[in-house]
Amino acid sequence: MAADPRLQSMSVDLVQGAAHQLAFLKQVSDEAKLQDPAILRQALDRYERLWLPLAAKHASEILPGPLDVEWVWHCHLLAPVAYQQDCTALVGKVVDHQLFSEKERNKRILKSKHLWQEEYPNEPFEVDLKRSAGADSASGVTSQISYDILTAAARQKVFYYQVSLTHYRDAKFLNYSLGRYRKFLYLKQQNPSLFIVPCYDIDLLWHTHMLHPLLYKTDMMTFLGKPFPHDDSVNDRSDGSRLNTSQKETQDLWVGAFGENFMLYGAMYRGDPPQGKLYTMTTQHYYDLATKSCHVRFERIELKNIPQMNGKLKLKLYTSANNKIKTAFATLQGEPLWQQKNVAEVNFDTKDVNCVKFRVIEQSGFACFGSKMVIAENEFNLLPIINASNSNQPTSLEKSVTLGQDNQSELNFKAHLSPPKRGPILLVLQASNFSQAVMPENIESMWGPVPMRNLPPGTENKCEVASHRLVNHTGAVMFTCRIIHSLPLLQSVVHIFYQDKMSAVAHLVGSDTLPLPTQVQNPKKAVYLNPVAGERAVVVKNNTGDWAFVVGRWKGYKRGVPGVAGTRYQRGRPGQPGSSGTLLVRVWFCHEGQWRSMELPYLYKKFVFTCDGLTVNLSNGAIEVAAGSGEVAEKLALAFSVSLLHVLCQPRPKAWTPGQSLRPTASRGSRQVSYVPSEDMTFMMAAGFLMATPSNHYIRNNPQSACGYGVYVGEVVVPEGMECGVTDGIGGEWGEVGGEEAAGDLGVADAGGDGGGAGGADGGDAGGCGGCGGCGACGGGGCGGGGGGCGGGGCGGCGGCGG
Incomplete structure (x- = not known):
């Protein structure tokens, strides 16, 4: 008689193993090239032609493979029945596997590399995943493996997204889920013909178990009396689909067997990963969006066609924004031509200003008894020039600005702009x-x-x-x-x-x-x-x-709370x-x-x-x-x-x-x-x-x-x-x-x-x-009344797999 999985110990520390698995899946997720079909075909060829024979030859070692090979191996292991059949057909035995901590994996990978180089001196142990050139050389190779590993790799990308949140690494959460995994196996034991569907917390531990193939087989024979297959190709979640129907059956049986809801907070399907579905902005985009600052140095300024005046000529320069003067930064006097290395200069920040304002003034008299009259003025918009400037190169500028209401006067200037520095957006x-x-x-x-x-x-x-x-x-x-x-x-x-x-x-x-x-x-x-x-x-x-x-x-x-007025018989109460x-x-x-x-x-x-x-x-x-x-x-x-x-x-x-x-439509007194x-x-x-x-x-x-x-x-x-x-x-x-x-x-x-x-x-x-x-x-329970709610979107249901 099969043992009760709720009571028997497991051959694998699944809580620790789940942490190791998630660390590996994150490493794979960070290598986008491992989803490239050409890279995967090359990895499959290396796995089948080179790795499995090497690992079988050194079966007592339980070696980790290079990352691309390890990823293909990982996907193959998640079809435990096919894996055992394929290994037996290809290398005459089931090659064992184990999940390691990052430290232990780094230690053992050196042994793997040494044995590989001895066995295959002309084959690289690791491939450059950043370069896919030549990777499609395996496109014409026919695999003898019965399981479609390339398609499975895409599904495992979706699986990792489901279990990538922080609580899947939490010991309390995982230990509770371990009890649920035991109940999951018990439910399968009692309902052998049921296509049983797990929630993702259970699925994570199930995957962890399968990644230790010999121990998994031993445990399943103890608990179920036969191998327990895993099918993650069932992903149609529509009403009436096999996944949807089996999910409801699993839930009903779970409630009947254990008197508790099968579904668990934080353990449901949360949609496909967004990778590759959104646009990524670049550093250049941010630079183009942002305000900028630069040092503006005027090297030459000349006034032409200024009206005849009796007083002294002055030219004032300001920074301005939207026709409002911000800061005066230079006053020029004398002849209407100024040219020297630094006629005027200013630090110009488009966060605060966008124009340089030129104002021609006629000054008559002396000191407080004198008068000033604006003869002509206009602004020059530096904003588009600074925005269009190269962030690594200075800019030279020669421009002409018309002045006065009749636009008869003219100001010509030559300026030098330092390379703009990006400011806030x-x-x-x-x-x-x-x-x-x-x-x-x-x-x-x-x-x-x-x-x-x-x-x-x-x-x-x-x-x-x-x-x-x-x-x-x-x-x-x-x-x-x-x-x-x-x-x-x-x-x-x-x-x-x-x-x-x-x-x-x-x-x-x-x-x-x-x-x-x-x-x-x-x-x-x-x-x-x-x-x-x-x-x-x-x-x-x-x-x-x-x-x-x-x-x-x-x-x-x-x-x-409103106050209560006092009476002859009762003291009042303040609000x-x-x-x-x-x-x-x-x-x-x-x-x-x-x-x-x-x-x-x-x-x-x-x-x-x-x-x-x-x-x-x-x-x-x-x-x-x-x-x-x-x-x-x-x-x-x-x-x-x-x-x-x-x-x-x-x-x-x-x-x-x-x-x-x-x-509010009313106030209380003057308050x-x-x-x-x-x-x-x-x-x-x-x-x-x-x-x-x-x-x-x-x-x-x-x-x-x-x-x-x-x-x-x-x-x-x-x-x-x-x-x-x-x-x-x-x-x-x-x-x-x-x-x-x-x-x-x-x-x-x-x-x-x-x-x-x-x-x-x-x-x-x-x-x-x-x-x-x-x-x-x-399903799972009814709605209570009264208390408001929270959350959002639809509960996506259980994992897209079963057995």
Whole structure:
């Protein structure tokens, strides 16, 4: 009788092995050439013709291969039945494999290289992955391996994206998933004919197990009495597909066998990786966008056809911007021709100025008894010349400027401009109105790399859409930002276009993608989402993958309590002022691997925030990207993501409807009602503050809409020991949530007279929402009532594999 996998020990340390596997997958992901078909064909040939015979010859060593070969080997091992058959046919035995730490792999690879060079002195052990020339020499070679490794490599790229988030490296998360993997094997044992489908936490450990082929085979014979195949070619997630049907069957059997939900927070499909789907801006693009500074030296200035004057001639030079004088930098007197090495000079910064103004003055009399008269003046626009200048070369300039109302006078000058230095990028948001549009959810060219689930037949995806312009200091439109809100999909999306090229995307993610803070050992070192506290999350993507995660929640909202007048028999009671609260934001930059937290200074009537070289004035729409900073499209997506989180999280009266103003309509005595002036803030209106959005307010009032979207309302059902409360997360660094108003089962707090933007005495939602469920798309539990919600987009379901 087969042993119970829930009780028996595994032959492999899967938690440690998973960490080693993820490190290897990241190394492969960083080498884009390993997805090049020509490189893969060459690697497959090297693996089959050279590596397998060498590894079989030294079977007792368990050697790691060079990176290209190791990648092909990795993909082959994930088809365990085919791998055993192919190895036996090719080299007469099953070649064993093991996952190593980076340190151990580097040590053992030296042994592999030595044995390779002894066996194949004319074959390079490692190939230059940066050069693909000649790599297609293997295109005519017919492989004897039965498994399609080249196609599998593309699928494994998608797999790594699913498990690349930080919680998949967390010991607490993985140890819990190990228990789920044991139950997964038990379910297969009890249902041998079922095509069983794992969630990604289970799939990661399953892959880790298969990458130790001899031990995997031994364990499967112990647990199942036969080999356990793995099929990752099943990727159709549409209704009625094998994957979709098997996923539901797996879930139903899991609930029946273990009395718990199969789906897990942070372990669901999150869409295909964005690599190669977005435009990458270059350093030259950033230089062209930016303000610039240079030293301008005038070597010759000559005035011609100046009207006859009785007084003394003076020529004053100023810097100016938009017809407003900024600074005087030179005064020339005497004859109307000045030529020497330094007639005049100025440091010219296009961040502040764009023109040189020439003013001809006639001065009569002496000192305070004299008079000055402007005879003629005009400006010369240096901005386009400096913008067009080469950053490595000085520029010589000879120009003529007409002066005076009749343009009869003339000023000729010769100047020398030093090579411009790049300054900050200045942009101003020019917001447009929203309009309704039907946007089919299955057209990727329209949405970009945003995971979408199919809506029920006959359901139109009506969206609120707006396209906003961003102009730089020259007045030219440099970027377009498109905002999309879809209530049917519970999704909000930000597209950033550089000219007409989509360069960055931001969209809502929910608890199907991100774990609870209680699921990980240290929330400071993991991307997480606390739906009980009303948090919402956005992922920002660029052409290389996930760039940042931005999480927001509303803090400090408090309803006001009116005072009670005293009587002859009872002392009066003073009122308690309310607070509009503010937005807390934390940002996880993926290249840094740590949280940055900020509290927006709304309570101090300030509406500017700074983060990672980005300064945003939410009120007037001005943006500054610091000199030398790159990733401009991504930073713009960050700016709009913060605005979006404000729109989704700010409390509103329960009866509020889209389009209804939230400005307060009354004040209490001479004291103005406290509120956040969202409708006067350019960025908030551009993000859709008054539009129909999948906000906490909407989800709380429409709990049924959250079913099936990775968004649950009501109680967050989690395993014992992982219960999540309002204050769970990164603790003091994140700050208080805002008292009793932020209780997790909210939806009951009223917005009193001092309410944050609620205005008047209507009831309102505040602070915390109910919990997101990790996996709505797959069924698993019902929707609770009442508590608001969070998350975004559809739960994509389980892993695209089974066995």
